Amino acid sequence: xxxxxxxxxxxxxxxxxxxxxxxxxxxxxxxxxxxxxxxxxxxxxxxxxxxxxxxxxxxxxxxxxxxxxxxxxxxxxxxxxxxxxxxxxxxxxxxxxxxxxxxxxxxxxxxxxx
Amino acid sequence: xxxxxxxxxxxxxxxxxxxxxxxxxxxxxxxxxxxxxxxxxxxxxxxxxxxxxxxxxxxxxxxxxxxxxxxxxxxxxxxxxxxxxxxxxxxxxxxxxxxxxxxxxxxxxxxxx
Numbered sequence: 382x383x384x385x386x387x388x389x390x391x392x393x394x395x396x397x398x399x400x401x402x403x404x405x406x407x408x409x410x411x412x413x414x415x416x417x418x419x420x421x422x423x424x425x426x427x428x429x430x431x432x433x434x435x436x437x438x439x440x441x442x443x444x445x446x447x448x449x450x451x452x453x454x455x456x457x458x459x460x461x462x463x464x465x466x467x468x469x470x471x472x473x474x475x476x477x478x479x480x481x482x483x484x485x486x487x488x489x490x491x492x493x494x495x
Numbered sequence: 496x497x498x499x500x501x502x503x504x505x506x507x508x509x510x511x512x513x514x515x516x517x518x519x520x521x522x523x524x525x526x527x528x529x530x531x532x533x534x535x536x537x538x539x540x541x542x543x544x545x546x547x548x549x550x551x552x553x554x555x556x557x558x559x560x561x562x563x564x565x566x567x568x569x570x571x572x573x574x575x576x577x578x579x580x581x582x583x584x585x586x587x588x589x590x591x592x593x594x595x596x597x598x599x600x601x602x603x604x605x606x607x608x
Binding site: 385416420421422423424425426471473483484485486487488489 | 497499501504529531536537538539540541544584586596598599600601
């Protein structure tokens, strides 16, 4: 089954404790990205990757890091989480070729930073 | 600066009636528009899209209309079904590039039986 898998789905942590949210896709997609969803703001892009070893900042990259060492994986790293990073996070992927723009999303990771 | 706006946070309609969800954008460079549907505890899923060379695209019960001069698009669902109850996100991009895509805040649709 074609899917984007995120882990963990739910996490409560404390300020400053490093955490990683993993994302893996099995569709051989070149493009992967991370979004956060906040009430009244919709989905905002954090980072994206056009291919292996190619990453770039989205609209709200502060406080986040990413890496793309393999095509299928795109982890989101919060080196020192803060309460304003409490949010619902989505990983997404798509084929880079063609202009369909259709993104395949994971089920989301709800993060609470105390 | 929200370039894509969905001004109605929620919409409630009766089963069998038409649902109309609206979306406005400010960036005249946007030329590709999509609607995503999101159920609770799931990720958004692609619903329908439209390119700026068209003013209408239809897929079954779902039709998207684009008015470029007004920078406005709408999603029509006819007839509405209880299973359509979800949050609908409007998205827009320049050339279909995902890294340029901007999403609206979403509209929660409730279809009452």
